[in-house]
Amino acid sequence: xxxxxxxxxxxxxxxxxxxxxxxxxxxxxxxxxxxxxxxxxxxxxxxxxxxxxxxxxxxxxxxxxxxxxxxxxxxxxxxxxxxxxxxxxxxxxxxxxxxxxxxxxxxxxxxxxxxxxxxxxxxxxxxxxxxxxxxxxxxxxxxxxxxxxxxxxxxxxxxxxxxxxxxxxxxxxxxxxxxxxxxxxxxxxxxxxxxxxxxxxxxxxxxxxxxxxxxxxxxxxxxxxxxxxxxxxxxxxxxxxxxxxxxxxxxxxxxxxxxxxxxxxxxxxxxxxxxxxxxxxxxxxxxxxxxxxxxxxxxxxxxxxxxxxxxxxxxxxxxxxxxxxxxxxxxxxxxxxxxxxxxxxxxxxxxxxxxxxxxxxxxxxxxxxxxxxxxxxxxxxxxxxxxxxxxxxxxxxxxxxxxxxxxxxxxxxxxxxxxxxxxxxxxxxxxxxxxxxxxxxxxxxxxxxxxxxxxxxxxxxxxxxxxxxxxxxxxxxxxxxxxxxxxx
Numbered sequence: 001x002x003x004x005x006x007x008x009x010x011x012x013x014x015x016x017x018x019x020x021x022x023x024x025x026x027x028x029x030x031x032x033x034x035x036x037x038x039x040x041x042x043x044x045x046x047x048x049x050x051x052x053x054x055x056x057x058x059x060x061x062x063x064x065x066x067x068x069x070x071x072x073x074x075x076x077x078x079x080x081x082x083x084x085x086x087x088x089x090x091x092x093x094x095x096x097x098x099x100x101x102x103x104x105x106x107x108x109x110x111x112x113x114x115x116x117x118x119x120x121x122x123x124x125x126x127x128x129x130x131x132x133x134x135x136x137x138x139x140x141x142x143x144x145x146x147x148x149x150x151x152x153x154x155x156x157x158x159x160x161x162x163x164x165x166x167x168x169x170x171x172x173x174x175x176x177x178x179x180x181x182x183x184x185x186x187x188x189x190x191x192x193x194x195x196x197x198x199x200x201x202x203x204x205x206x207x208x209x210x211x212x213x214x215x216x217x218x219x220x221x222x223x224x225x226x227x228x229x230x231x232x233x234x235x236x237x238x239x240x241x242x243x244x245x246x247x248x249x250x251x252x253x254x255x256x257x258x259x260x261x262x263x264x265x266x267x268x269x270x271x272x273x274x275x276x277x278x279x280x281x282x283x284x285x286x287x288x289x290x291x292x293x294x295x296x297x298x299x300x301x302x303x304x305x306x307x308x309x310x311x312x313x314x315x316x317x318x319x320x321x322x323x324x325x326x327x328x329x330x331x332x333x334x335x336x337x338x339x340x341x342x343x344x345x346x347x348x349x350x351x352x353x354x355x356x357x358x359x360x361x362x363x364x365x366x367x368x369x370x371x372x373x374x375x376x377x378x379x380x381x382x383x384x385x386x387x388x389x390x391x392x393x394x395x396x397x398x399x400x401x402x403x404x405x406x407x408x409x410x411x412x413x414x415x416x417x418x419x420x421x422x423x424x425x426x427x428x429x430x431x432x433x434x435x436x437x438x439x440x441x442x443x444x445x446x447x448x449x450x451x452x453x454x455x456x457x458x459x460x461x462x463x464x465x466x467x468x469x470x471x472x473x474x475x476x477x478x479x480x481x482x483x484x485x486x487x488x
């Protein structure tokens with residue numbers, strides 16, 4: 001039996017493709033990784049099919065590349081690292097297994113997108129702690145596995161949140177359940193006695209979900225995950241604080257989150273805010289950008305079922321005291337964009353075209369974890385490099401997202417460019433590589449390195465590199481799971 005026949009036997013007729021256009025769509029993305037065409041694209045519909053694919057890959061030494069989100073892809077992690085690979089497209093595994101309001105948790109398969117889960121959660125009186133304007137095709141499970149920052153740091157207890165439990169198959173083909181889902185009993189038996197899969201820690205004292213989070217599919221394939229949700233407010237008041245001084249906004253942000261006043265909370269520069277809300281290009285974009293302040297802090301306060309007006313009123317009084325002390329003003333709009341409009345936008349995925357592609361057609365993102373005291377010096381590093389490489393600093397987007405109850409922040413630079421212009425592409429590629437080197441030297445922590453940056457980051461830490469390689473040998477001894485990514 002040929003490989004194609006065996007694949008068809010596993011996933012079903014019509015779910016195995018060697019169509020040239022389809023293979024080419026996975027051979028590259030909006031990143032600087034080398035283009036390599038896969039051999040097949042398969043679309044399993046069940047967990048059992050995923051397990052059989054892994055067993056076949058081990059027998060035949062065929063690389064597997066798990067992909068849960070649809071195009072466009074940005075980071076090179078779904079482009080094969082070597083030839084002959086099979087793309088395991090999980091987008092047809094679309095079941096929303098449950099949404100539990102009482103326990104504030106939902107369970108989904110990897111093909112479920114934010115646009116599909118948001119209304120299902122809202123129907124049960126819940127909302128997602130989600131990243132900023134994910135693309136329409138973004139998988140909820142994929143986002144959590146990548147540890148993308150979420151916009152409500154008040155509810156984020158560590159960097160793995162909102163991921164709770166996972167069901168997965170390691171590269172060995174062995175089935176495993178992480179966290180509370182591990183047992184006792186199987187999932188159905190846990191449901192029978194009122195259990196839900198919300199606590200991520202375990203089995204035992206270990207936190208096995210951390211082995212697959214950030215691994216870029218190099219350890220195994222997740223076939224379902226549960227995530228923590230939050231109650232939908234009955235009353236909300238969004239606000240914007242605009243300033244030319246980033247340090248003031250960072251200080252205010254720290255206090256707002258430390259006092260647990262705000263839910264959504266993030267900072268954008270004028271380039272990113274205009275890129276998100278411009279209605280037409282280029283005229284509307286440029287006019288909007290010119291009307292915006294250098295920096296905008298957005299946040300929202302909320303009241304729930306009991307005494308919502310009193311709760312929101314108390315928060316607003318505390319915010320007024322803080323802003324008066326810091327010499328800034330709270331407003332209901334920023335440069336003509338209303339705070340209500342921002343709140344409405346960030347509760348959903350980005351409209352098409354994806355906001356990072358609207359300005360120039362492509363974006364190279366440089367992101368890392370840092371602390372508030374270091375942000376401005378790290379922005380200066382990028383600005384100086386912009387000048388060195390001839391990249392217009394005014395074209396660079398900046399997004400600052402407090403994380404883990406404000407103990408640190410995700411800092412992201414979006415280098416917008418025209419991918420059809422080879423000169424621009426080469427310039428951004430060189431600028432990005434130099435920026436990562438310079439930022440590492442100045443204390444930036446690249447917790448999620450992709451592409452060429454992964455080797456640059458991980459090779460600086462021999463101890464961690466050694467541990468990762470030992471784990472790889474345990475959970476994927478034949479190196480069939482996305483070889484060539486991270487440090488493998």
